[in-house]
Amino acid sequence: MSVVTRRPDYDGRVTANRLPLIAGATVAAMAAAIALVFFYAPEDADQGLSQRIFYFHVPLALTAYACFGWGAWKALRHLWKRVDGADLESYVAIHQGVIFGALTLLTGSIWARISWGVWWSWSEDQLVMFLVLFLFYCAYFMLRFSLDAGPARANICAVYALFGVVLIPISFLAIRLSKQFIHPVVFTRAGPQMTDSQFVTFCVALFAMLALFATLYSVELAGKRLDARLRELRELLA
Amino acid sequence: MSYVGDVATLARKDLLLELRAKETLPAMVIFVVASLTIFHFALPTGSGEVAAKGMLWVALVFTALLGLNRAFVAEREQGVMDALVLAPTDRSAIWAAKSIAVLAYLVAAEVVALPAFALFFSGLDGATVAAVALADIGICTVGTLLGAMAVAARARELVLPLLFLPLAIPIVVGGVGASVGEGPRFLLFLALYDAIFALVAWASFEYVVVET
Amino acid sequence: MTASEKYTAAAYLVVFVAVLAYVLIIATKLQRLEREVAELVQRVRERG
Numbered sequence: 001m002s003v004v005t006r007r008p009d010y011d012g013r014v015t016a017n018r019l020p021l022i023a024g025a026t027v028a029a030m031a032a033a034i035a036l037v038f039f040y041a042p043e044d045a046d047q048g049l050s051q052r053i054f055y056f057h058v059p060l061a062l063t064a065y066a067c068f069g070w071g072a073w074k075a076l077r078h079l080w081k082r083v084d085g086a087d088l089e090s091y092v093a094i095h096q097g098v099i100f101g102a103l104t105l106l107t108g109s110i111w112a113r114i115s116w117g118v119w120w121s122w123s124e125d126q127l128v129m130f131l132v133l134f135l136f137y138c139a140y141f142m143l144r145f146s147l148d149a150g151p152a153r154a155n156i157c158a159v160y161a162l163f164g165v166v167l168i169p170i171s172f173l174a175i176r177l178s179k180q181f182i183h184p185v186v187f188t189r190a191g192p193q194m195t196d197s198q199f200v201t202f203c204v205a206l207f208a209m210l211a212l213f214a215t216l217y218s219v220e221l222a223g224k225r226l227d228a229r230l231r232e233l234r235e236l237l238a
Numbered sequence: 239m240s241y242v243g244d245v246a247t248l249a250r251k252d253l254l255l256e257l258r259a260k261e262t263l264p265a266m267v268i269f270v271v272a273s274l275t276i277f278h279f280a281l282p283t284g285s286g287e288v289a290a291k292g293m294l295w296v297a298l299v300f301t302a303l304l305g306l307n308r309a310f311v312a313e314r315e316q317g318v319m320d321a322l323v324l325a326p327t328d329r330s331a332i333w334a335a336k337s338i339a340v341l342a343y344l345v346a347a348e349v350v351a352l353p354a355f356a357l358f359f360s361g362l363d364g365a366t367v368a369a370v371a372l373a374d375i376g377i378c379t380v381g382t383l384l385g386a387m388a389v390a391a392r393a394r395e396l397v398l399p400l401l402f403l404p405l406a407i408p409i410v411v412g413g414v415g416a417s418v419g420e421g422p423r424f425l426l427f428l429a430l431y432d433a434i435f436a437l438v439a440w441a442s443f444e445y446v447v448v449e450t
Numbered sequence: 451m452t453a454s455e456k457y458t459a460a461a462y463l464v465v466f467v468a469v470l471a472y473v474l475i476i477a478t479k480l481q482r483l484e485r486e487v488a489e490l491v492q493r494v495r496e497r498g
Contacts, residue, residue, distance in 0.1 A: 034462075049452070049454045049455050049458050050454045050457060050458050052458055053457075053458055053461040053462075056461065056462060056465055057461070060465070079442075079445050099468070099472070102468075103464065103465055103468055106461075106464050107461045107464060107465065110457055110460055110461045110464070111457075111461065113457060114453070114454055114457040114458070132404055132407055133404075135403070135404040136404035136405070138400075139397075139400040139401050139404060142396075142397055142400050142401075143387065143391060143397055143400075143401060146391040146392045146393050146396075146397050147390055147391050147392070148392075150449075151449050152390050152449055153390075155445045155446060155448070156387045156390060156445075156446055158445065159383075159387070159442040159445050159446050160387065160401070162438065162442065163405070163435075163438060163442075166434060166435065166438055167404070167405060167408075170408050170430075170431060170434065170435075171407065171408060173408070173427060173430075174407065174408035174411040174412065174427070175411075177411055177412070177415055177423065177424060177427060178411045178414075178415065212469070216469075216472060219476055220476070223476060223479050223480075223483070226483055227483070230483065230486050230487065230490065233490055234486075234490060237490060237493050237494065237497075
């Protein structure tokens with residue numbers, strides 16, 4: 001059984017199937033990350049065990065940003081170069097982004113619960129940022145499902161995806177600015193600079209998350225393409 | 239015809255239609271005054287001036303939504319959208335003209351709303367008015383693009399608020415910050431928002447209305 | 451286990467469960483696709 005198998009792309013081109021390779025890399029990276037987090041990284045002096053949540057929470061957040069960025073890139077490819085299938089790839093990337101974003105919010109909320117006893121905190125920039133993005137990209141799905149399939153839907157969703165990445169830095173600025181007049185809650189995220197071992201662990205965890213995105217993305221994309229092929233086949237046979 | 243000429247013609251058409259129909263603008267004015275009244279009852283005593291300023295911005299955003307919902311209604315109901323897109327003009331001129339028309343409605347509504355706010359609650363300073371002016375530009379440019387997206391969608395009146403509100407969050411932050419007197423950086427932020435999103439909206443409108 | 455340990459475990463568990471849930475959804479989809487392919491193959495056979 002070869003690792004790299006051939007599959008026909010849906011417009012007839014034959015490309016290598018890298019999915020087993022990506023999935024394998026993900027398994028290895030995840031295993032390494034979890035091992036490092038629990039056996040190698042030093043215990044944080046201030047926060048104790050709960051600091052280890054960060055090794056998943058921050059990579060999840062960064063991966064979500066990567067998902068939205070990738071989605072916007074594919075959207076641009078669709079609008080600019082009219083690349084076939086870019087719209088579907090953009091949609092899948094954004095779908096993954098919402099999943100990783102939701103996980104970011106969940107893990108962030110749990111961490112807030114441990115640290116401060118509350119399930120939500122408006123003074124945590126990352127959490128507020130993801131709430132705004134979550135709202136924005138959920139609206140993406142509402143938009144997509146209220147449009148009939150076709151070139152119009154692809155174009156409109158692509159434009160919206162581009163608006164999303166423009167919104168990210170603007171929202172970030174807005175959240176920073178808003179802390180001036182929203183009553184500040186005095187909570188600080190404790191933590192000196194990361195030690196070497198912490199940094200290594202973090203990097204492996206980040207790589208593992210990105211690999212996970214790559215795997216889930218490829219799987220979902222393959223599933224959707226198969227759907228489209230079957231629909232085409234059904235129409236040809238009808 | 240020149241680009242500016244096209245925009246002027248299209249904007250004039252929309253404003254004339256509204257002048258004759260008198261549907262959208264009166265509704266917006268009544269809505270904003272009613273909202274401000276409700277906010278008086280919604281704010282508990284001792285809430286202070288700052289909370290009231292925040293409520294002004296909520297009222298403005300939702301009044302703008304009302305206007306934006308109506309922006310493309312004429313084109314939708316008579317199926318005029320396709321004809322408009324076929325016109326021998328740069329498609330973004332349609333966007334510019336619509337934005338100007340919606341801006342006109344919004345400013346007209348604010349001419350009533352701001353004095354009403356000053357009357358019901360506390361005073362109005364220059365920073366607030368400047369913030370409102372800058373925010374209007376952002377609301378209209380972004381909102382018009384989103385309105386065009388919603389035209390093609392099935393549950394239009396539901397979809398437009400969902401699309402608009404996340405993008406309105408930075409506007410509210412900038413507006414409230416400036417109104418409450420936290421400094422000119424909020425006005426600068428609003429100007430930045432306007433510049434960036436107007437550019438993106440202008441460049442991408444073509445793709446929203448064209449089928450291919 | 452201390453509260454801290456419980457919550458940390460919960461955080462990791464949430465991520466783990468989410469990924470597994472995703473696998474479940476994909477598996478269901480795969481079942482549906484297999485059924486469709488079988489149906490289409492049958493149709494082609496009947497066509498002769």
